[in-house]
Amino acid sequence: MADSRVVLVTGGGTGIGAATARQLRADGHHVVVSGRRPTPLRIVAEETGALAHPADASDPEAVAGLVAATLEAYGRLDGVVLNAGVGRPGPVGDLDPEDWETVLATNLTGPFHLLRTALPHLLETRGSVVAVASVAALRNGVGNAAYATSKAALLQLCRSVAVDYGPRGVRANTVCPSWVRTEMADRRMNQFAHSAGFGDGAAGIDTAYEKATRLIPAGRPGTAEEVAEAVVWLLSPAASFVNGATLTVDGGVTAVDPGTAAFGFHIETRK
Template sequence: MRFSNKTALITGGGTGIGAAVARRIRQEGGNVALVGRRPEPLRAVADEIGASVITADAADGAAMREALETVVEDFGGLDILIANAGGHGVGPTISMSDETWDLAIRMNLNTAFVSARECLPHLIRSKGNIVVLASIAGLFAGPDAAGYVTMKHGCIGLAKSLARDYGRKGVRTNTVCPGWVRTAMADEQMQAVVEKFKLRNIDEAYALVTKDVPLGRPATANDVAGAVCFLASAEAAMINGAILTVDGGAGTVDLPTLAFAD
């Protein structure tokens, strides 16, 4: 019961990693407020686990301030921010529109920045903490994904800045960088791999994209939730400014040596 008497706000909490984190925190005694733009998936998770739902855009400062008023009124304060909302920004740079680039900024970087900015006064009072969900795309560059890659690098920079600036005020900030995770969003990307390589199903696609990952499989949302909840808990009380990869060892692979692999 690591989260007894703690309240967590999770952006993008209706699906995938955000929903898995919400389930884990509730299982371990915490209060959960789910924030997102689409009420239906938020309500589905909330009905399952018993959480609060706030329909709001995490990149909108006014909307987040209203959301926080509701959280504080319902639970008396805030202890944890899971800045999980993200996505978009895929495509070749040479043909990427201004609109796509702006959406990548808003969906990935602005959601993390605005939610952190608005939550900080409450987290300073509670000596709470922030976990930012980035990606191994924040450490490396995938093909034709300049928007996503750039913003996830930005999320890591933001988290480091928060750790540096607010650690003395008792607020820890850490980053989790997942690799491939089996979620609904990733399933859509795997369908493109299925079509490109004429595979039978998305299971074969996941196998293909993780064939050079030492653990040889994608993560589950629960795998990532375990890492997030560790960093958000008192067990990580001296961890601040860290980057925790949940990628099955993908980042340890020396790419030029792949030709020598069996």
């Protein structure tokens, strides 16, 4: 973004949210980072000069206060990054209803409340929304019913904003990462490593990532900074004709035919 804008980033204390805040601040924009935990937000704020405002993304009153604090600090709102998310593993038959509600409240209903509150201000600035979903919105995995459902619905929520408010200048797009090395993903990999007998600690997590990404053409998990680059681009005027889009930032995994896995999936690097 050539001019200085004001962007609100939920889930901004760690991972993709924190990386997005860093990139936006490096580009000279005002950033408000939000999340449940004050300490990670404070660290990002001290590091980047962003404004930290702790808030539970699933609480409508907290969301309203978050938008109000952003307007009080900067007087406008140009962009919203819907990055806050949680996961609770389990197939439909085993999933605790409380876990289902927790995932939907944070990953879907929270963004709905934030969009309803932010839209009047985004309409004033002809602003932009970027949701961080997941390849789970496009492809499903074992024991991932709540998370995959919430992310698929988040994708459609953003498309609804694009269709309904695009004629008035608001853009809404979604990025769908595959495995990215974040705090949340590390916890999932640690569970995988333990159950699969890969060992505990960093070595076990590294092995789990290696196994989980073996079908990704890139041959590795992504970084939070790689996803942040895509988010920042979608927020910017450089993406002015991109609306209602779904951008996979996945190392090519959604291009793979899973039926080839039985034969072994190998990528050779030829110099």
